[in-house]
Amino acid sequence: MSSLTPARPFRRTDADWWRDAVFYQVYIRSFADGSGDGVGDLAGIRARLPHLVDLGVDALWITPFYPSPMADHGYDVADPRDVEPVFGDLAEFDALLAEAHAAGIRVTVDLVPNHTSDRHEWFQAALAAGPGSPERARYLFRDGRGPDGAEPPNNWPSVFGGPAWSRVPDGQWYLHIFAPEQPDLDFTNPEVLADLEETMRFWLDRGVDGFRIDVAHGMAKPDGLPDMEPMEDTGLLDDHGPGDHRFDNDGVHEVHRRIRAVLDEYPCTMAVGEVWVSDDDRLADYLRADELQLAFNFKLLTADWDADDLRDAVVHSLESVAHVPAPACWVLSNHDRPRHVTRYGGGGLGTRRARAAALLQLALPGAAYVYNGDELGMPDVDLPDEVLQDPIWERSGHTERGRDACRVPVPWSGTEPSYGFSAQRDTWLPMPGGWGPLTAEAQAADPSSVLSLYRAALALRASSPAFTGESLEWLPAPEGCLAFRRPGGLVCLVNLSAQAVPLPEGRVLLASADVAGGALPTDSAVWLQA
Known part of the structure; x- marks a missing residue:
């Protein structure tokens, strides 16, 4: 250390x-x-x-x-x-x-x-072993659609663009929800x-x-x-x-x-x-x-x-x-x-x-x-x-x-x-x-x-008892604002409106902007002890 x-x-x-x-x-x-x-x-x-x-x-x-x-x-x-x-x-x-x-x-x-990398030893073994092998059963290899199997097994797209299937030299396809270098595993195996x-x-x-x-x-x-x-x-x-x-x-x-x-x-x-x-x-x-x-x-x-x-x-x-x-x-x-x-x-x-x-x-x-x-x-x-x-x-x-x-x-x-x-x-x-x-x-x-x-x-947050409890209570707030109270007494007010709003009653613990004048500026938040 x-x-x-x-x-x-x-x-x-x-x-x-x-x-x-x-x-x-x-x-x-x-x-x-x-x-x-x-x-x-x-x-x-x-x-x-x-x-x-x-x-x-x-x-x-x-x-x-x-x-x-x-x-x-x-x-x-x-x-x-x-x-x-x-x-x-x-x-x-x-x-x-x-x-x-x-x-x-x-x-x-x-x-x-x-998924794994396509360089993972399992996937390399799957490519070498061929269709129907136990090695391929760890992944989602399928035959393609169409007369010669030249179409992907389904219409799923990859999250990264393009189809979610890539074809290997023996004609089968494997599923990759992400990049072709990330073949999906079969969790029923x-x-x-x-x-x-x-x-x-x-x-x-x-x-x-x-x-x-x-x-x-x-x-x-x-x-x-x-x-x-x-x-x-x-x-x-x-x-x-x-x-x-x-x-x-x-x-x-x-x-x-x-x-x-x-x-x-x-x-x-x-x-x-x-x-x-x-x-x-x-x-x-x-x-x-x-x-x-x-x-x-x-x-x-x-x-x-x-x-x-x-x-x-x-x-x-x-x-x-x-x-x-x-x-x-x-x-x-x-x-x-x-x-x-x-x-x-x-x-x-x-x-x-x-x-x-x-x-x-x-x-x-x-x-x-x-x-x-x-x-x-x-x-x-x-x-x-x-x-x-x-x-x-x-x-x-x-x-x-x-x-x-x-x-x-x-x-x-x-x-x-x-x-x-x-x-x-x-x-x-x-x-x-x-x-x-x-x-x-x-x-x-x-x-x-x-x-x-x-x-x-x-x-x-780590030291104040105001943060205790796993619930919150919504409080009345000016239009364009959010206000809630935690069971321990913490009040949080967030001002998303176009003008400053008065601070609620309570002791200021922390604010994201200057609140010395008793108001919370726009695009700001404050923590108070109720």
């Missing part, structure tokens, strides 16, 4: 520590580069643990760092039980885990069960489930505290793989409802019961699912007592900066967990979506709104996820075409720019790229000029910065 990172206990040591935890998503390529090659890595995370301690997060979620050809930057896993050399090795991971635990921070890692359990135990035995499950609504496919209803927009995991046979089939719940059974063998561990399901009852099914502990609810992430939209997002998110053991789980940004500073208008306007949104998110009952750079108010970056790397860019025929704009590396210090992210200027995605004021170093010295706001908010 760095000498700058003091040993400290976990904030909660009970088995349900995750219920109100603040998780920090590390997109490993973009967080911090310890080796100096321009790509973030495990050593970089170790070096920046003091930042995470000072920020006050409870746990990390680290995106995939496993051996991979990087067709989808790590979500095409060639070996789920090792470390990609560009990120380090198993000894480096073990050191990070030990140092994070000593710093009072738990570590969760990405689990990618829906006992070997596939057993291998997933082996992967989980490999990391749990090393001491990880849990998993984020990629495409957690995707592992089950309907019998016969029927055609789906044609849809105009089938990209990026948006919930397209019951006509989209690629996701949210009932058989997926048996997979989650098997995942939960393994977790239950390891006290104090948990899993959160990436579940793009908008129906409250369907989402709740993933959170039954023998399935996931948490599931991302993306309604806050997809809501517009509008009082009715945001209130609706909160209401439905709480409704989805009203009758299950799980708490709500809130997220504003991640590596797949435009950052909320940009979504809310960009520049000074987007930053003001993002500051308010941070207080809204962190005031809500349940768990919260902060994406690396959220705490600095990072925006998306308008990257030139020639540097784009997301497979969506190529698969869409250069009509969809993909997700690179929200994945630009985090700026740490200095006034020129790479702002302390790496020992070299050139980073895997280029960093723009003019980010000196955005760096963690600059913001740490500024009590009015976004970073200082996050630090204060997380400290209050």
Whole structure:
């Protein structure tokens, strides 16, 4: 552990520590580069643990760092039980885990069960073995349609553009909901489930505290793989409802019961699912007592900066967990979506709104996820075409720019790229000029910065009894505003109207803007002790 990172206990040591935890998503390529090659890595995370301690997060979620050809930057896993050399090795991971635990921070890692890399030894064996073989039965190989089998087996589109099927030289086709380099596994095959359990135990035995499950609504496919209803927009995991046979089939719940059974063998561990399901009852099914502990609810992430939209997002998110053991789980940004500073208008306007949104998110009952750079108010970056790397860019025929704009590396210090992210200027995605004021170093010295706001908010959330309880009561509020009270006495008021509004009665705990005059400015939020 760095000498700058003091040993400290976990904030909660009970088995349900995750219920109100603040998780920090590390997109490993973009967080911090310890080796100096321009790509973030495990050593970089170790070096920046003091930042995470000072920020006050409870746990990390680290995106995939496993051996991979990087067709989808790590979500095409060639070996789920090792470390990609560009990120380090198993000894480096073990050191990070030990140092994070000593710093009072738990570590969760990405689990990618829906598919493998096409370089995975299983898929290579499937290609060599031929039709009808046990090796192919681990994946979804099918004969094509038409007289000569030259048409795909069904009409499913890939999330990344184009058909969800690719043909191999012997004439069969294999299913890939994502890129062709990411063949889907067949979870009706006992070997596939057993291998997933082996992967989980490999990391749990090393001491990880849990998993984020990629495409957690995707592992089950309907019998016969029927055609789906044609849809105009089938990209990026948006919930397209019951006509989209690629996701949210009932058989997926048996997979989650098997995942939960393994977790239950390891006290104090948990899993959160990436579940793009908008129906409250369907989402709740993933959170039954023998399935996931948490599931991302993306309604806050997809809501517009509008009082009715945001209130609706909160209401439905709480409704989805009203009758299950799980708490709500809130997220504003991640590596797949435009950052909320940009979504809310960009520049000074987007930053003001993002500051308010941070207080809204962190005031809500349940768990919260902060994406690396959220705490600095990072925006998306308008990257030139020639540097784009997301497979969506190529698969869409250069009509969809993909997700690179929200994945630009985090700026740490200095006034020129790479702002302390790496020992070299050139980073895997280029960093723009003019980010000196955005760096963690600059913001740490500024009590009015976004970073200082996050630090204060997380400290209050962790220490104040005002945040107790897993419910909220909506309060009367001026038009264009949201106001609610937690059982412990916290009142949160968010002003999305066009004018300042009077502060409610109570002691101000924290505000996203100056409230010294007794009014809350537009695009601002305040926490009060009732």
